[in-house]
Amino acid sequence: MLPLSGERIDAKGIITDKFDSGDILRGTSTLKRGFAHMLKNGVVMDVTTVEQAQIAEDAGAVSVMVLDKLPSDVRKAGGVARTASIRIIEDIMDSVTIPVMAKCRIGHVYEAKVLEETDVDMIDESEVLTPADESHHIWKWDFTTPFVNGARSLSEALRRIEEGAAMIRTKGEPGTGNVAEAITHIKKVNDELRSIKTIYDSGDNQDLVRMAREFKVSYDLVEETAKLGRLPVVNFAAGGIATPADAAYLMSLGCDGIFVGSGIFNADDAKERARAIVLATTFWNESEKVKEAQKMIDERQSMLGLDVKTLELRMQERGSSA
Amino acid sequence: MSLTVGVLAIQGDVHENIMSTKIALQELGEEGTVVGVKTADDISKLDGLIIPGGESTTIGQLSLVNSSLKIIKEKIEHGMPVLGICAGMIMLSKTANDRVVGKTDQPLLDLLDIKLERNSFGRQKESFEAEISMNSINITKFNGVFIRAPSVSDVGSGVDILSKFNEKIVAVKKGNMIGVAFHPELTKDVSLHKYFVNLIKKSKK
Numbered sequence: 001m002l003p004l005s006g007e008r009i010d011a012k013g014i015i016t017d018k019f020d021s022g023d024i025l026r027g028t029s030t031l032k033r034g035f036a037h038m039l040k041n042g043v044v045m046d047v048t049t050v051e052q053a054q055i056a057e058d059a060g061a062v063s064v065m066v067l068d069k070l071p072s073d074v075r076k077a078g079g080v081a082r083t084a085s086i087r088i089i090e091d092i093m094d095s096v097t098i099p100v101m102a103k104c105r106i107g108h109v110y111e112a113k114v115l116e117e118t119d120v121d122m123i124d125e126s127e128v129l130t131p132a133d134e135s136h137h138i139w140k141w142d143f144t145t146p147f148v149n150g151a152r153s154l155s156e157a158l159r160r161i162e163e164g165a166a167m168i169r170t171k172g173e174p175g176t177g178n179v180a181e182a183i184t185h186i187k188k189v190n191d192e193l194r195s196i197k198t199i200y201d202s203g204d205n206q207d208l209v210r211m212a213r214e215f216k217v218s219y220d221l222v223e224e225t226a227k228l229g230r231l232p233v234v235n236f237a238a239g240g241i242a243t244p245a246d247a248a249y250l251m252s253l254g255c256d257g258i259f260v261g262s263g264i265f266n267a268d269d270a271k272e273r274a275r276a277i278v279l280a281t282t283f284w285n286e287s288e289k290v291k292e293a294q295k296m297i298d299e300r301q302s303m304l305g306l307d308v309k310t311l312e313l314r315m316q317e318r319g320s321s322a
Numbered sequence: 323m324s325l326t327v328g329v330l331a332i333q334g335d336v337h338e339n340i341m342s343t344k345i346a347l348q349e350l351g352e353e354g355t356v357v358g359v360k361t362a363d364d365i366s367k368l369d370g371l372i373i374p375g376g377e378s379t380t381i382g383q384l385s386l387v388n389s390s391l392k393i394i395k396e397k398i399e400h401g402m403p404v405l406g407i408c409a410g411m412i413m414l415s416k417t418a419n420d421r422v423v424g425k426t427d428q429p430l431l432d433l434l435d436i437k438l439e440r441n442s443f444g445r446q447k448e449s450f451e452a453e454i455s456m457n458s459i460n461i462t463k464f465n466g467v468f469i470r471a472p473s474v475s476d477v478g479s480g481v482d483i484l485s486k487f488n489e490k491i492v493a494v495k496k497g498n499m500i501g502v503a504f505h506p507e508l509t510k511d512v513s514l515h516k517y518f519v520n521l522i523k524k525s526k527k
Contacts (some may be wrong), residue, residue: 121446
C-alpha cells in the first residue's frame with residue numbers, strides 16, 4: 001500500500017470522467033506516486049535526440065528525460081536554459097515505449113502547462129534549467145501530470161512534497177561527472193530521517209512541532225514521514241553519476257533508483273555505459289555483477305568531470321531556500 | 323504447511339507486493355514467508371511467484387541476463403501459480419504491441435495465450451482509478467489503479483476473462499496463471515493477494 005501523507009484531496013489536478021461503466025479519477029496522489037513506484041530500481045537517462053532515447057530503451061532504462069542540452073553542455077553554453085523543443089519531445093514519445101519525462105524551469109508554471117499538454121509522463125521542475133521564480137516553486141497539485149523535484153535535505157524534500165511533488169531526487173551537482181554532492185545529499189536526508197524517526201519513537205510531539213517549524217512544512221507531513229522513517233514518495237539519486245560503481249554505491253545508500261544526466265551521452269562509450277549502469281543498478285548488492293558492469297566501460301572514455309569546489313555555477317543552490 | 327511466495331525483485335513495485343502478500347497470509351491465518359527473488363536459485367525454491375509492475379522492457383531484458391526467465395518459465399509450466407501485474411502480465415503473454423510504437427521485440431515468457439496492447443489507455447495523464455469487479459473469483463468490488471496500463475486485446479482458448487473495464491479486458495486467468503492490468507499492491511484491499519495465496523495453497527496439495 002502507498003503512503004499518502006501530505007496529499008491534498010482538494011487538488012485541482014484531480015479530474016473525474018464519467019463513463020457508462022462508472023466514474024474514473026485521474027491525477028490522484030495514488031496514481032502520481034504510483035507512477036514513480038513503477039520506476040523503482042531503475043535508471044532514468046537524460047537524452048537530447050530520438051537516437052539517444054532508443055539507445056536508452058535498448059539498454060534497459062525505465063524512462064528517458066528529454067532536455068535541449070545535457071547538463072554539462074548547459075554549463076559550457078551559459079545563457080538561459082529553457083525547456084526542450086516540443087517537436088523533439090513528441091518525436092521521442094512516438095519512438096520509445098518507456099515513459100518520457102521532460103524538464104521545466106523552477107517556478108515556470110506555463111512551461112509545465114505546455115509539457116502537460118504535450119502529454120509527457122512526468123515533469124521535472126529542475127535546477128539544471130535557469131530558474132524562472134526561485135521564491136515560488138510550481139503548485140503541483142494543480143496538475144494531473146506527476147512531478148519530480150530535486151532536494152539537498154529533508155526539509156527541502158518535504159517542502160516539495162507539500163507542493164505536490166510525487167517523487168524526489170537528490171540534486172547532486174549536475175553536469176560535473178562528480179558524484180560527491182549526490183552522496184552528501186542522500187546521506188544528509190538519511191541522517192535527518194533517522195533523527196525525526198527517533199523523535200517520533202520517543203513520543204516527543206513538542207520536538208516534532210519544532211522540526212515542522214524548522215522545515216517550514218505542516219506538522220502532519222513531518223509526523224507521517226517520521227512514522228514511516230523514509231520519504232513518503234519514491235526517492236532517486238541524481239547529479240554527477242558517471243559510472244556503474246557510482247550507481248551501485250548510491251543504491252546501497254537506500255536510493256530507490258538512479259537518474260543519469262551527462263554521464264552516459266557525454267562519454268565516448270555511451271551504448272556500453274548505458275547498459276553497464278542499468279546492470280549495476282539492478283544488481284547493486286552483488287559485487288561480482290557490479291564488477292562485470294564496471295568492466296564494460298573504459299575509464300579513458302568517461303567524461304572528464306569537474307571539481308565541485310571550483311565551479312562558478314552551483315545548480316544545486318537554485319530554489320533551495322524556498 | 324508453510325508457503326514460500328516470491329516477488330520478482332528485478333525492477334518495479336517489489337516492496338508493496340511483499341507487504342500486501344504478508345498481510346494476505348496474516349489475514350488468512352496461513353504460515354509462510356514472502357521474499358524478493360532475483361536469482362535462478364531463489365526462484366527454484368518458490369511455491370508461487372508475483373511478477374510486479376514496472377517497465378516490462380527492463381524486467382524482461384534483465385531477467386534474461388541472469389537466466390531467471392528460463393527457470394520462471396519451467397516452474398510455471400510445472401504448475402507453480404503466478405500473478406502477473408501490469409508489466410508482469412505483459413511478461414506472461416505471447417505477444418505484446420505498443421498502442422503507438424507498434425510491435426516490440428522485448429523478451430516475454432510466452433506462456434499465457436493472450437494478445438497484449440501496451441499503454442492501452444494512453445500515457446500517464448490518462449492513468450486512472452475505477453471501481454471494477456472480478457465476480458468469477460468472488461471479488462465483487464475492487465479499486466482498480468491503472469497506471470499506463472496495458473489491456474488484453476484478444477484471448478486464446480481456455481483463458482477466462484475475470485474483468486473488463488470500458489469494453490477492454492483488464493484481468494484474465496488460465497489455470498495457475500493470473501494476469502491483471504491494474505495494481506492491487508497500491509491499495510489497502512488485499513483480496514486479490516488472498517485469492518492468489520489460496521491458489522498457491524491448493525497447488526501444493
